[in-house]
Amino acid sequence: MTVPLTAYLVVAALLFAIGVYTVVAQRSAVMVLMGVEVLLNAIGLNVVAFWRFTAPTDYSAQVLAILVVTVGAIEMAIGLALVLLLYRQRRTVEVDAYTDLNG
Amino acid sequence: MTALLAIPLLPLLAAVTALAAGRRLPWGGGELVVAGVALSLVALALVPAGATMTVTWFESGDYRLTVGLAATPLTRFVAMVVAGVAVCVATYGVGYMGGRPDRPRFFAELGLFVGAMLALILANSLALLFAAWEMVGLASFLLIGFEHAAPGAAGAASKAFLMTRAGDVGLLLGWLLALAATGTTDVDALAGAVEAGRVAPGAVTAMALLMLAGALGKSAQLPFSAWLPDAMVGPTPVSALLHSATMVAAGVFLVLRLDAVFAAAPLAMAALFWVGAVTAVFAALVATAEADLKRVLAWSTCSQLGEMMVALGLGGARAAAFHLAVHAAFKSTLFLAAGIVQERAGTRALDRLGGFLRALPLAGAAFLVAALALAGVPPLSGFWSEEGILAVASQHGPGAGALVVLLVLLGGTYIGRAGTAAFLGRRRDRAGTGKTAWTMRAGTLALALAAAVLGWLLAGSLGALLPFEADPGAEVSLRNLGIAAGLLGLGIGVARGRGGSPALGPWPARLAAGLSAATAAPARWTTQLARRLGPLEDALDAAARRVAGWTWGAGEAAGRIEVRGFARLGDGLAAWLAAGGERLRALQAGRLYLYTLGLFAWATAALAAGALLLWP
Numbered sequence: 001m002t003v004p005l006t007a008y009l010v011v012a013a014l015l016f017a018i019g020v021y022t023v024v025a026q027r028s029a030v031m032v033l034m035g036v037e038v039l040l041n042a043i044g045l046n047v048v049a050f051w052r053f054t055a056p057t058d059y060s061a062q063v064l065a066i067l068v069v070t071v072g073a074i075e076m077a078i079g080l081a082l083v084l085l086l087y088r089q090r091r092t093v094e095v096d097a098y099t100d101l102n103g
Numbered sequence: 104m105t106a107l108l109a110i111p112l113l114p115l116l117a118a119v120t121a122l123a124a125g126r127r128l129p130w131g132g133g134e135l136v137v138a139g140v141a142l143s144l145v146a147l148a149l150v151p152a153g154a155t156m157t158v159t160w161f162e163s164g165d166y167r168l169t170v171g172l173a174a175t176p177l178t179r180f181v182a183m184v185v186a187g188v189a190v191c192v193a194t195y196g197v198g199y200m201g202g203r204p205d206r207p208r209f210f211a212e213l214g215l216f217v218g219a220m221l222a223l224i225l226a227n228s229l230a231l232l233f234a235a236w237e238m239v240g241l242a243s244f245l246l247i248g249f250e251h252a253a254p255g256a257a258g259a260a261s262k263a264f265l266m267t268r269a270g271d272v273g274l275l276l277g278w279l280l281a282l283a284a285t286g287t288t289d290v291d292a293l294a295g296a297v298e299a300g301r302v303a304p305g306a307v308t309a310m311a312l313l314m315l316a317g318a319l320g321k322s323a324q325l326p327f328s329a330w331l332p333d334a335m336v337g338p339t340p341v342s343a344l345l346h347s348a349t350m351v352a353a354g355v356f357l358v359l360r361l362d363a364v365f366a367a368a369p370l371a372m373a374a375l376f377w378v379g380a381v382t383a384v385f386a387a388l389v390a391t392a393e394a395d396l397k398r399v400l401a402w403s404t405c406s407q408l409g410e411m412m413v414a415l416g417l418g419g420a421r422a423a424a425f426h427l428a429v430h431a432a433f434k435s436t437l438f439l440a441a442g443i444v445q446e447r448a449g450t451r452a453l454d455r456l457g458g459f460l461r462a463l464p465l466a467g468a469a470f471l472v473a474a475l476a477l478a479g480v481p482p483l484s485g486f487w488s489e490e491g492i493l494a495v496a497s498q499h500g501p502g503a504g505a506l507v508v509l510l511v512l513l514g515g516t517y518i519g520r521a522g523t524a525a526f527l528g529r530r531r532d533r534a535g536t537g538k539t540a541w542t543m544r545a546g547t548l549a550l551a552l553a554a555a556v557l558g559w560l561l562a563g564s565l566g567a568l569l570p571f572e573a574d575p576g577a578e579v580s581l582r583n584l585g586i587a588a589g590l591l592g593l594g595i596g597v598a599r600g601r602g603g604s605p606a607l608g609p610w611p612a613r614l615a616a617g618l619s620a621a622t623a624a625p626a627r628w629t630t631q632l633a634r635r636l637g638p639l640e641d642a643l644d645a646a647a648r649r650v651a652g653w654t655w656g657a658g659e660a661a662g663r664i665e666v667r668g669f670a671r672l673g674d675g676l677a678a679w680l681a682a683g684g685e686r687l688r689a690l691q692a693g694r695l696y697l698y699t700l701g702l703f704a705w706a707t708a709a710l711a712a713g714a715l716l717l718w719p
Contacts, residue, residue, distance in 0.1 A: 020703055024696045032695060099693030 008049035015042035029083045029093045033076060040072040106146040107154050107172050110182065111222035111235075113139040113146070114189075118214025125207025132210040133197035140193055140217055144186040150174050155227060157289070167287045173227035177424065177570035181356055182224045184428045187553070188348040188435050189217040191546040195439050196340035198540025199446070209249055209338065216242035220349040224356060229278035229288040232360075236274065236317070236353060240267050243350045247337040259333040266330040270320015274357070277313030280306065281364075294363035304367070311364050311371030314357060315378075322354025322408045324382045329619055332393075332401040335451075339442030342397060346404040347435035355411045355427050359570070362420050372416050379412025380506055385614060387513035391520060391596075392605035392612040396441050396451045399521045402615075403477070403514065404434055410492060410510050417503060419495030421571035425561060426488035429476070433485060433554035436473035437518075439547040440466040443539055444525055453521065457528035465544055467526045469551035474522045476554045478515035478589035484558025486586070491562075493585050512588040519596020520605075527597075 015038055022035025044065050051061030087093050117132075117139025125132025157171030174182075193213060200206045219238035226232040241264075248260030282288055284306050285296045296302050302310075318324075323331035331351070335342055345351065358365055358375065365371050386405035393399045407430050414423040443466040444459050445451050460467040476485035489511055497504035561569055599605075605612065 020699070023699045024703075095695045098695075102691045102693030 005049055005053040008045060008053075012042045012045040012049065015039075015045065027094050027096060029086070029095050029098075030080075032095060033079045033083065036079070037072055037076060040068055040075075044068045044072075106150040107156055107174055107225070109146045110143045110150070110186075110225060111172070111218050113143045113218070114214045114221065115218035118211045118218060121207050121214060122211035125210060130197050131200065131203070131206030133193065133200065133206065136210045136214045136217070137190060137193045137197065139214060140186055140189045143217075143221060144183065144190060147174075147179065147183055147186055150179070152176065152179065157227065160228075160230065165286045166282060168230050168282070169228045169287065169289050170231045171227045171289075172222075172225040172231075173291075174225065175227075175570070176568075177359055178225050178227075180424065180568055180570050181352070181359075181427065182221055183568075184431050185217065185220050185224060185348040185352070188431050188550065189220075189344060191549045191553075192340050192344045192347075192435055192439070193217075193546075194549075195343070195442070195543045195546030196338075198542035198544075198546075199338065199340055199442060201540055201542075209246075212242055212245045212249065213340070213344070216246060216344065216349055220353065223353055227290050229281060229290060229293070231288075232290070232357075233274060233278055236321070236357075237271065239350060239353060240264060240271065240321075243267075243334070243341075243345055246341040246345070247334045249338055249341065250336065253336060255333070256336045259330070259336045263330040263334050266327050267320045270317045270327055273313040273316025273320070274318075277310050277317065280310045280313065284310070290360060294361070297363050297367050307364060308368040308370050311361070311368035312374065314361060314364070315371050315374060318354035318357045319378060320354070321357070322351045322412070323405050324354070324378050324409060324412060325385060325618075326621070328382060328386065328405050329623075331405055332398045332615075335395065335397040335401055339397070339438060339445065342401070343435040343438035343442070346401065346438060347431035351404060351408055352427055352431065355408060355415070355423060358412070358415050359420055359424055359427075362571075365415070366418070372418070374416075375412050376416025376503075379409040379414075379416055381409075382406070383409025383413060383510050384506075384513070385618075387510060387517060388611040389615040389618075390517035390611075391513065392609055393517075393615070394453055394612075396444070396453055396456065396521055396525055397438070398451075399453070399517055400434065400437050400441060403437075403517060404430075406510065406514065407434065407477075410489075410507065413503070413506065414492045414495050417495050417499050419492060421569055422488065422491035422495045424570055425491050425558075428561065429484040429488040429554075429558050432550055432557050433473040433476040433483075436469050436547060436550040436554045437477070439543070439550060440470035440473070441525070443543060443547065446539070453524040456525045458526070460526040463539070466539075466547065469547045469554075470522055470526060472551050473554045474518040475593075476558070477518045478593050479511050479585055480589055480593070481586060482559055484554055484556065484561075486589075487558030487562040489585060489589075490582055493582065508584050508588045511585050512592040515589045515592020515594075516596040519593040520599065521596075523597045 019035045019037075019039035019042055022038060023032050026032050026035060047061055047065050047068065051058070051065075055061070083093060086098060090097055114136065117135040121128075121132025121135045125135070128134060152174060155171060155173040157169050157173075160168045160170045162168070193210075196209070196213060200209055203209075216239065219235050219242055223232055223235035223239055226235055244260050244264040247263050248256050250256045251260075278288065281293050284302045285293050287293075297307055320327045331346075334345060337345070365375070383406045386402045386409060390399050390402035390406060393402055407426070411423045411426050411430070414420075414426065441451070443463055444456065447459070447463060448456055450456065472483065476483035479485045479489040489507070493504065493507050493511075496507045
């Protein structure tokens with residue numbers, strides 16, 4: 001049996017909803033970053049699923065998926081570095097403690 | 104060329120130097136003026152005939168204004184007469200003004216007078232001629248009013264200035280018209296244009312009549328005569344110079360200089376003749392009844408100038424120029440002799456003079472010679488020039504000839520009366536027996552000599568000096584009639600003149616009073632008008648001040664609007680923007696979840712809007 005496209009999309013939507021909730025509701029900067037990663041992966045799942053079911057011969061979608069993963073990795077590296085620096089400075093990873101970083 | 108330039112400049116230079124350094128000189132600057140004018144005379148003799156020097160003053164479009172001097176036969180001749188008389192009169196003036204502390208001012212003004220007159224005569228540009236003309240007027244004003252503390256001097260000076268100025272307006276308009284018609288101020292160019300018929304006849308007539316007004320004012324012809332007798336309050340050398348060579352001669356000279364223009368305007372020639380004739384007869388009649396020695400001579404000048412105008416009006420330019428020179432010689436002699444008498448007697452009133460022939464033989468002899476010359480007794484100078492005028496007049500008919508004979512008769516009468524009253528009879532004055540300065544005697548003697556022989560010389564061997572073409576001789580009968588008239592006039596004058604009573608009864612004196620009143624009336628009107636102009640001017644002043652006040656107020660209001668309106672508006676806008684910025688800042692709270700929520704809400708809204716729009 002094949003898994004239909006809708007199933008993939010539902011999973012991706014769930015993942016996206018979890019990611020949004022994590023980013024909005026979590027207080028820890030690390031958890032916010034993880035939420036962002038979930039969001040990215042939800043998009044990636046969407047991209048791969050649409051590729052597989054609409055244009056399996058076109059590999060540009062795979063390239064896009066690899067690009068999303070790469071961007072996610074880089075984003076994570078920079079994000080973790082920032083959080084580490086902030087933690088060293090303020091001894092906390094609570095994002096509410098960083099409100100004085102506004103413009 | 105340098106010599107030409109030096110002629111008018113030397114007296115002017117002498118005048119400036121006399122004013123600056125006259126106080127330290129033994130003759131008070133008089134020697135400078137005498138030397139300056141004498142050097143001009145030398146320069147005049149040296150300057151070649153036909154020498155000209157012209158520079159362009161400025162050009163504007165088609166108009167070219169030049170300034171320059173020219174030594175034509177006419178200008179050389181008249182300039183020689185002026186300079187010659189001026190040397191003698193200035194020499195006389197040195198003695199006349201001897202010892203007075205204000206001498207330098209006198210000599211400076213005298214030098215200005217002579218220099219301006221020489222510039223006027225030599226000018227070949229109407230602009231320069233006019234400027235010099237005005238300078239002559241100014242110098243005469245200063246000199247007539249020299250004794251400004253004396254009663255009447257200031258009034259007489261203003262009268263002379265204003266009356267000649269009334270005529271000068273005519274000259275100004277005339278030369279501006281000439282400039283408009285020919286595009287240049289050059290006198291020769293004007294004459295050429297008029298002769299070639301390039302100027303409309305109406306314009307030529309208007310030009311000639313306007314310039315005639317200037318000439319009449321300067322030469323004291325009717326109706327501008329009244330200033331000349333009043334100018335007698337000036338020092339005697341001034342009177343002598345003013346009446347012979349410098350001031351009044353300018354009017355006659357102007358007509359001579361613009362001969363071509365006048366010749367082309369018959370109306371102006373007729374006006375010249377009639378004004379000259381009326382003035383000559385009128386002034387001669389007044390002179391027979393005048394009670395003041397110098398005023399007799401002044402009216403005589405008016406009359407003689409009228410005679411020149413008659414000759415000019417009849418086309419006798421040569422005769423007029425001849426008479427101008429001769430008249431300058433004998434009239435200045437008469438004035439200088441009268442000045443010597445006045446100095447001795449302390450008065451000029453004819454009824455208080457008398458018997459000076461014995462006390463002042465030289466002045467008496469000079470006066471006698473000049474008086475005989477005026478009466479046209481041969482072989483003295485007046486005979487020759489009056490013969491010339493008689494010839495011109497008799498050619499134009501018996502009326503004009505009779506007029507000149509009448510003028511000679513009247514001339515003999517008034518001068519015979521004046522001479523008799525002053526020199527014959529017995530002494531009636533109480534003055535002492537002072538000594539006349541040698542310079543005064545030298546100046547008088549030189550001019551008397553000129554009065555005696557100048558006519559004979561110019562009629563004979565020096566005739567080439569006279570400008571204009573020679574005329575054929577006078578008819579013998581009229582010549583004899585002229586001599587007879589002169590002698591008869593002298594006889595009448597001598598017979599009735601003893602004691603200074605009027606020669607022809609007192610009625611001519613009323614003529615003078617009438618003229619005086621007639622010229623005083625316009626002056627009074629003008630004064631009243633000027634007084635009335637005062638309030639008008641005040642009103643204009645007030646109006647101008649009010650306008651200025653309004654402008655000031657408007658400026659103030661504009662400033663206030665700027666401060667209260669625009670500035671406040673700008674401040675308000677800036678404050679509002681700042682407050683808006685503050686309010687917007689509140690959105691930037693630094694809370695990550697708010698940012699994320701905003702982001703997702705915005706993305707959702709955008710997607711929903713897009714879906715609704717794209718829904719088929």
